Amino acid sequence: MEQVTSSLAPPRASTKPATSGPSSEGAGSVTKRLSNELMTLMMSSSPGISAFPKSDANLFEWIGTIEGPAGTIYAGLAFRIAISFPPNYPYVAPSIKFDTPCYHPNVDITSGAICLDILQDKWSAVYSVQTILISLQSLLGEPNNQSPLNADAAGLWKSPDAFKDQLMKHYRPLNDDSA
Amino acid sequence: MATNALRAQVAAKWQESFGRLNHGEPGISGLIALSEAWNLATDVLRPYNINSMSPPPVYSMDKVRAAFELINTCRRLPVLLEAFVDDLHKHQSWITDDVKEHMAQYEDTLRFQETSDPDIIQKLVYRLAEWYKAWAPMPELGHIVTSTYILTFQTHIFSILPPSFAKGIKSLVAATLEHTSSEPSSHLHPSIWPAFETLGLIERYENLIASVGYEHIESYVLDTCTEKWDEPMLGDLRDWMADRIVPWMIMPYARGATSADEARSMMQGVGSRFDFHMHKTLCDLRTKEIFDIIVDHPDSAGALQDLKECLQRVDQRAELVQSLRSANQRRLLHPGADTKDILAQYVSTIRCLRVIDPPGVLLFKVADPIRKYLRDRPDTIRCIVASLVGDEESGDSLVDDNEPIQPLQQPEVEDYTDPEWNPEPVDAGPEFRANKTSDIISTLVSIYDSKDLFIKELQVLLAQRLLIIKDGNYDKERRNIEILKIRFGEAALQVCEVMLRDMTDSRRIDQHVQSQKTSCVHPTIISQHFWPTLESSDISMPGQLKELQENYAKEFSTFKPDKRLRWLSHLGRVHLELELEDRKVEADVTPLEAAFIELFSEKDVWTLDELISRVGPINRNMASKALATWVDMGVLKEDEENIFRLLEIAEEPTSGSQAPIIRTAPPVEELPPVMSVQQQQAEQMKVYWKFIEGMLTNLGSLSLDRIQTMLKFAPGYDRTIDQLGSFMEGAKREGLVTFKDGMWKLGR
Numbered sequence: 069m070e071q072v073t074s075s076l077a078p079p080r081a082s083t084k085p086a087t088s089g090p091s092s093e094g095a096g097s098v099t100k101r102l103s104n105e106l107m108t109l110m111m112s113s114s115p116g117i118s119a120f121p122k123s124d125a126n127l128f129e130w131i132g133t134i135e136g137p138a139g140t141i142y143a144g145l146a147f148r149i150a151i152s153f154p155p156n157y158p159y160v161a162p163s164i165k166f167d168t169p170c171y172h173p174n175v176d177i178t179s180g181a182i183c184l185d186i187l188q189d190k191w192s193a194v195y196s197v198q199t200i201l202i203s204l205q206s207l208l209g210e211p212n213n214q215s216p217l218n219a220d221a222a223g224l225w226k227s228p229d230a231f232k233d234q235l236m237k238h239y240r241p242l243n244d245d246s247a
Numbered sequence: 248m249a250t251n252a253l254r255a256q257v258a259a260k261w262q263e264s265f266g267r268l269n270h271g272e273p274g275i276s277g278l279i280a281l282s283e284a285w286n287l288a289t290d291v292l293r294p295y296n297i298n299s300m301s302p303p304p305v306y307s308m309d310k311v312r313a314a315f316e317l318i319n320t321c322r323r324l325p326v327l328l329e330a331f332v333d334d335l336h337k338h339q340s341w342i343t344d345d346v347k348e349h350m351a352q353y354e355d356t357l358r359f360q361e362t363s364d365p366d367i368i369q370k371l372v373y374r375l376a377e378w379y380k381a382w383a384p385m386p387e388l389g390h391i392v393t394s395t396y397i398l399t400f401q402t403h404i405f406s407i408l409p410p411s412f413a414k415g416i417k418s419l420v421a422a423t424l425e426h427t428s429s430e431p432s433s434h435l436h437p438s439i440w441p442a443f444e445t446l447g448l449i450e451r452y453e454n455l456i457a458s459v460g461y462e463h464i465e466s467y468v469l470d471t472c473t474e475k476w477d478e479p480m481l482g483d484l485r486d487w488m489a490d491r492i493v494p495w496m497i498m499p500y501a502r503g504a505t506s507a508d509e510a511r512s513m514m515q516g517v518g519s520r521f522d523f524h525m526h527k528t529l530c531d532l533r534t535k536e537i538f539d540i541i542v543d544h545p546d547s548a549g550a551l552q553d554l555k556e557c558l559q560r561v562d563q564r565a566e567l568v569q570s571l572r573s574a575n576q577r578r579l580l581h582p583g584a585d586t587k588d589i590l591a592q593y594v595s596t597i598r599c600l601r602v603i604d605p606p607g608v609l610l611f612k613v614a615d616p617i618r619k620y621l622r623d624r625p626d627t628i629r630c631i632v633a634s635l636v637g638d639e640e641s642g643d644s645l646v647d648d649n650e651p652i653q654p655l656q657q658p659e660v661e662d663y664t665d666p667e668w669n670p671e672p673v674d675a676g677p678e679f680r681a682n683k684t685s686d687i688i689s690t691l692v693s694i695y696d697s698k699d700l701f702i703k704e705l706q707v708l709l710a711q712r713l714l715i716i717k718d719g720n721y722d723k724e725r726r727n728i729e730i731l732k733i734r735f736g737e738a739a740l741q742v743c744e745v746m747l748r749d750m751t752d753s754r755r756i757d758q759h760v761q762s763q764k765t766s767c768v769h770p771t772i773i774s775q776h777f778w779p780t781l782e783s784s785d786i787s788m789p790g791q792l793k794e795l796q797e798n799y800a801k802e803f804s805t806f807k808p809d810k811r812l813r814w815l816s817h818l819g820r821v822h823l824e825l826e827l828e829d830r831k832v833e834a835d836v837t838p839l840e841a842a843f844i845e846l847f848s849e850k851d852v853w854t855l856d857e858l859i860s861r862v863g864p865i866n867r868n869m870a871s872k873a874l875a876t877w878v879d880m881g882v883l884k885e886d887e888e889n890i891f892r893l894l895e896i897a898e899e900p901t902s903g904s905q906a907p908i909i910r911t912a913p914p915v916e917e918l919p920p921v922m923s924v925q926q927q928q929a930e931q932m933k934v935y936w937k938f939i940e941g942m943l944t945n946l947g948s949l950s951l952d953r954i955q956t957m958l959k960f961a962p963g964y965d966r967t968i969d970q971l972g973s974f975m976e977g978a979k980r981e982g983l984v985t986f987k988d989g990m991w992k993l994g995r
Contacts, residue, residue: 103960103962106941107961110934110938110940110941111937113937118940118941118944118945119945120941120942120944120945120946120957121957121960123957124953124956124957124960130945131945132945133944133945148945242947
């Protein structure tokens with residue numbers, strides 16, 4: 069009898085922290101902040117940017133969509149990004165990477181890592197998902213060729229036709245069913 | 248070949264038989280005596296035709312008895328009986344003919360008249376009784392003879408009587424009943440019952456006689472009680488039973504009773520059956536009528552009293568529930584019925600079934616479908632709330648004014664320490680909750696799970712009513728709010744309280760502002776957060792109207808520096824005096840109409856589009872309607888389509904042109920555009936749609952379940968998956984989403 073109950077109890081206890089994810093203290097306020105951000109993002113109708121939590125169980129993993137701004141070489145393309153919030157968000161910047169391969173001077177074509185100052189040393193707690201998404205969207209049109217992650221792309225930036233060729237070679241259109 | 252022995256045996260038998268017949272008399276004198284006795288006996292027993300003129304010979308009783316004695320001693324009685332039965336059989340044809348004749352006559356009358364004439368049957372019965380009497384052996388002959396006779400006679404009669412005789416006897420019995428119940432009529436002889444008895448007809452047709460009784464009771468009950476609901480009928484019916492039915496019952500059922508007590512005990516069984524039948528008939532009738540009885544409430548109190556008593560005698564509660572439920576389904580719970588009527592009928596049902604069944608089991612069973620149906624109706628809450636605040640338009644209020652105002656009752660836990668506690672009635676369903684004395688309002692409010700919906704609707708209603716009031720007399724609304732506070736509690740009505748205070752505050756502020764600088768603007772200042780959402784509109788007032796607004800706002804901000812006025816320009820009324828070249832026009836119009844006519848002071852001719860562009864984003868229909876008001880007043884004229892000209896000089900209606908179309912002169916006062924709860928819900932759904940759009944953009948296609956769970960990120964989301972489903976269907980119709988293989992996807 070005792071064995072049965074004792075064997076039942078521990079797994080239940082051990083699974084709990086795993087599902088709740090980030091450390092329990094402060095998690096409440098972080099989720100609150102995140103759901104507020106979600107609400108603001110949903111209600112603001114900024115064209116071409118959007119993000120939503122991946123599943124209803126975890127508010128810390130989001131998927132975002134950025135459409136290339138009109139008038140830039142990325143116009144008409146849509147890129148999916150993965151956003152992962154740290155447990156001590158917003159004191160630490162979320163980690164963001166492109167899921168859709170993005171040929172861009174400041175984006176690593178294979179890993180999708182992004183080189184953007186506000187995501188690294190310039191991060192501030194007043195930024196939000198929305199500001200990040202807007203920054204990323206504008207980054208597409210105005211790359212920072214001073215500190216390229218993708219030197220080829222930085223080099224080709226001046227010749228739009230060749231750049232576009234490369235971009236389209238790597239680009240994969242969004243597949244809705246993949247998510 | 249007979250042997251000697253055999254011969255000897257036969258001879259011995261012969262001797263023995265002879266000895267018995269001769270009973271030891273010398274010679275054959277004994278034999279002769281027996282022969283005479285036999286002849287006499289058979290003569291006595293022989294049936295004779297009562298149709299023949301000659302009366303039967305009369306025999307001396309002593310001789311006959313002696314003859315039978317003799318036959319008996321010679322052990323010839325069985326043979327005699329056999330001969331008698333044979334004789335009976337031989338002459339039965341006489342009776343058969345008689346019966347045939349009568350029945351033929353009877354069937355003839357049946358054929359030609361609708362009603363069967365019991366007279367012929369009565370004659371036949373008497374005739375048969377005569378035959379019976381004529382042929383009956385003397386009772387002195389012992390019961391064997393008598394019983395053999397009865398058996399043979401009845402067997403024969405029953406075998407020859409045609410099936411139509413049953414019908415005849417039924418009408419005959421019914422006639423005897425009418426005979427007792429109406430004035431005694433001469434043609435029916437009371438001795439018919441003894442005749443029935445003699446012929447054994449009572450036993451044979453017992454069921455039939457009883458059914459006559461039942462039918463009679465039934466038709467009487469239906470005749471007297473149908474649609475007579477104003478007073479209890481049971482007392483009268485009982486009297487009638489005692490006066491009419493019981494005397495009749497004595498004849499078939501208590502025949503041969505020597506004393507009243509004996510008669511009573513003999514009739515007990517059948518009497519209670521008849522009594523039961525009377526109750527059952529009334530119960531059936533009232534069950535059938537229950538819906539109309541409830542409609543007639545409270546004028547049908549008598550019928551309810553009857554029904555209550557009947558139900559105690561006859562267990563037909565389930566039938567009552569069934570009948571009422573199906574009547575409700577058929578006559579009440581369909582789209583054609585007004586919600587107000589359904590509510591009124593529901594309230595009546597509550598009242599009526601409380602009379603019939605105080606514990607409320609019946610009510611619970613009947614009310615369930617009504618409540619479910621009401622829950623689905625969009626305007627139920629509005630109707631209930633309107634009756635709560637005693638809306639005059641709604642005519643008679645659902646609530647009895649005499650009912651004391653009391654707080655809403657919450658379903659309470661049963662108090663087992665209560666000495667009055669009773670277990671739930673046996674036929675109560677598992678979900679039955681004893682709602683002991685809860686008042687009508689509590690019952691109505693409990694249709695919905697929470698009273699919040701009512702509070703919300705109440706706010707909307709209050710807002711509408713407050714905005715219509717022009718004379719600043721809010722006493723009635725205040726009274727209503729106080730009453731509702733008792734019902735719903737102080738906290739729930741705080742918002743309403745704020746709304747009321749806004750109204751009085753507005754007047755006070757206005758007085759102050761006016762004292763600083765008189766203005767003809769008298770705004771109602773409301774606190775946005777406490778009022779239901781008002782329909783918004785972005786019209787801006789032109790010209791002097793705008794000036795007036797701005798001046799007022801300036802004064803206001805000096806008075807209340809921390810507050811800012813946001814005008815809802817499209818609400819309210821404007822009283823205008825137009826100075827035209829030849830005339831003055833006074834008008835009380837809507838702000839939009841005022842704005843338009845103000846624009847005409849700039850120039851005389853405007854196109855519709857120009858006007859709209861100056862006022863702000865408004866619906867073209869509304870604009871045309873507003874201009875039409877001025878056209879009706881003869882201030883504007885629509886020269887060409889959508890081009891309007893100010894008539895500085897009034898135009899006489901030219902004789903050739905058609906007479907001015909008379910429109911309903913004072914525009915129907917519309918309710919202030921306060922958003923109803925439904926509209927507010929639709930507004931909320933817009934928020935949720937943003938979320939749905941967001942998740943579908945980023946996560947691709949999702950199932951309905953998934954959308955529902957993901958929507959928990961939206962604050963305050965409380966829709967069921969069904970509601971979401973129908974919302975998504977709506978979105979699909981608008982082409983916003985597509986649906987394939989159980990997955991929803993954004994339509995692009």
